[in-house]
Amino acid sequence: MTQPHDNGIRAVPRLTLVTSPGCHFCQDAHSVLAEFAGRGLVELGTVDAESSEGLALVETHRPAMFPLVLLDGRFFSNGRLPRRKLAHVLGVDRAGH
Template sequence: MTPGTTPQRPARITVVTAPGCHFCEQAHQTLSHLAADGAAIEIELVEAISPAGLALLAEHRPPMNPLVLVDGDYFSAGRLPIRKLQVLLDRRARTLTGVNSRG
């Protein structure tokens, strides 16, 4: 970190998972790899049958699992769109560090 910059707050990614869901497993693996590679993310797994999971499913009504939220906002349902996520994380990092996206 350079002097005068503030540390980036990690993006909180919530994944609402269902038992036996291969898209859920893939999303968790992909997010774990991103975190291991240094992405500024915190991963929260929530079981769909838990009270918190049921509340999130009722609120967002995803057509399939997993439901993925970024900082509490709906991001996707079903297969995790990794390129779309990377664009969002890059945009978020530029915004938080004050870097102009136009160069």
């Protein structure tokens, strides 16, 4: 997870979204995470599961379904995005406040 900088300010969490073509859970997760990124709550990167980076992440984390979501490089979820869990981890309500 995120670590504080020397000045006591927490770094913005980095979320990596590994997606598969035609995946409606992927589209939903991207929509939610893009909104959080737009508010400066997270830094968001998207990786196609069929790319070389995506294949390596899938092999490492072995998601049961897509999307695969990593938080600061660690497994966070796969399949439907757990909004309540995400809000808790980010320290915001589910609307992103």
